Amino acid sequence: MKEKKPNTGGRPLLIMVLSVVVMATAAGIAMAYIVSAQRAPALSALLLLPEPRPIAAFELVDGAGWPFSPERLRGHWSLAFFGFTNCPDVCPSALYDLDLASRRLVEANIGARAEARDGVGSTHQVVFVSVDPERDTPERIAQYVAYFNPGFIGVSGAHDQLAALTAQLGIAYRVEEHAPGSERYDVVHSASVVLIDPRGRLRGAFPPPLDAPAIARDLALLIDREG
Numbered sequence: 357m358k359e360k361k362p363n364t365g366g367r368p369l370l371i372m373v374l375s376v377v378v379m380a381t382a383a384g385i386a387m388a389y390i391v392s393a394q395r396a397p398a399l400s401a402l403l404l405l406p407e408p409r410p411i412a413a414f415e416l417v418d419g420a421g422w423p424f425s426p427e428r429l430r431g432h433w434s435l436a437f438f439g440f441t442n443c444p445d446v447c448p449s450a451l452y453d454l455d456l457a458s459r460r461l462v463e464a465n466i467g468a469r470a471e472a473r474d475g476v477g478s479t480h481q482v483v484f485v486s487v488d489p490e491r492d493t494p495e496r497i498a499q500y501v502a503y504f505n506p507g508f509i510g511v512s513g514a515h516d517q518l519a520a521l522t523a524q525l526g527i528a529y530r531v532e533e534h535a536p537g538s539e540r541y542d543v544v545h546s547a548s549v550v551l552i553d554p555r556g557r558l559r560g561a562f563p564p565p566l567d568a569p570a571i572a573r574d575l576a577l578l579i580d581r582e583g
Contacts (some may be wrong), residue, residue, distance in 0.1 A: 361501060401573075405559055409558040418498075418511045420498070424483075426556050430556045435562075438487060441486060441491070442543075445545070446545075448504075451504040453571070454482045455505045482508075484497070485510075485512065486512035487518055489514055489518070525558060526548075529545035549561060549562040
């Protein structure tokens with residue numbers, strides 16, 4: 357069991373703010389769903405969409421080399437985070453929080469239930485999507501997510517494949533210009549956790565700063581309400 361949250365204080369706040377500005381300018385954040393989302397009275401952290409949004413076809417690859425498409429999102433409440441394995445702070449902190457939230461749900465016997473509405477299961481899964489395919493091979497991603505939780509799923513794909521998903525979810529990222537083959541460059545990316553329901557529809561997002569107990573509480577409420 358991990359004893360303490362990774363230290364994210366290494367980067368000054370100014371750099372993080374500038375990163376957000378650069379990302380918004382260079383990548384064009386498609387965050388319309390956040391604008392239209394709202395916190396339901398009983399939810400403390402989740403920005404819930406007024407109406408679920410279907411997710412169109414996309415195809416990535418998981419750590420075992422198997423295709424990861426919309427079908428893999430069905431039958432689970434999916435918590436998806438987009439980042440990269442060389443991330444020094446935001447990604448490890450987010451995965452730590454998602455591990456805590458996931459363990460809270462399991463300990464409360466949430467997600468162990470198989471009952472479903474419309475024949476769809478109500479378990480949960482955590483998906484880490486790397487937006488740095490040049491350095492993050494499937495094997496590397498699999499090893500990275502397993503450090504936080506062996507049950508986490510790590511996926512990635514070429515940038516055009518990633519765009520087919522990120523544009524739908526309101527996720528933006530920008531890869532720093534670098535020489536081909538270079539191992540030293542940065543990636544700026546959205547820091548929200550996206551929530552997808554068992555029917556494979558976008559339901560909302562948990563914006564930063566992430567709160568593991570609140571994520572677990574809100575998801576448990578949705579599972580209890582909707583199955």
